[in-house]
Amino acid sequence: MYKSDAAGTSVFVDPPNGWLDLVAGRNDVRFTRLLTIFGANQVSKNQALVTALGANCIGTVQELLRSEADPNVGASEYFMNAVKEQNIDLVCLFLTAVVPIQQ
Numbered sequence: 001m002y003k004s005d006a007a008g009t010s011v012f013v014d015p016p017n018g019w020l021d022l023v024a025g026r027n028d029v030r031f032t033r034l035l036t037i038f039g040a041n042q043v044s045k046n047q048a049l050v051t052a053l054g055a056n057c058i059g060t061v062q063e064l065l066r067s068e069a070d071p072n073v074g075a076s077e078y079f080m081n082a083v084k085e086q087n088i089d090l091v092c093l094f095l096t097a098v099v100p101i102q103q
Contacts, residue, residue: 024048024064027057036067045069053078058089065097072102 020040023031032052036045049069052060065071071079071094079101082090094101 018044020044020048021051024052024057024060025055027052027055027060029059029063032060032063033067036064040067042068042070046073046075050074050078058093061090062093065093065099068098070099071097072099076101 020032020035021044023035032048040048045064045067046069049061049064049071052064053075069075079091079094081087082094
């Protein structure tokens with residue numbers, strides 16, 4: 001599916017299919033890795049990251065951040081909460097993500 005952005009440029013938008021979100025909520029790191037390697041789109045990765053953070057699935061969060069899930073799309077509040085709660089492990093995951101956090 002193609003949509004136009006504000007500048008009038010056509011952009012391909014592939015809707016998420018839900019599989020990555022499902023395995024992310026179950027903390028299934030192996031299937032998360034498999035789906036991200038073999039074609040999960042950016043929207044699916046971002047949505048799965050929020051799901052994994054909400055379920056406290058840290059292994060899956062780490063895998064998604066390594067796979068270029070964007071922590072700035074829906075996950076920034078989790079970063080702020082991790083800082084407030086002094087959750088060093090989660091803060092380190094955000095700070096070492098492939099896509100940098102914009103806070």
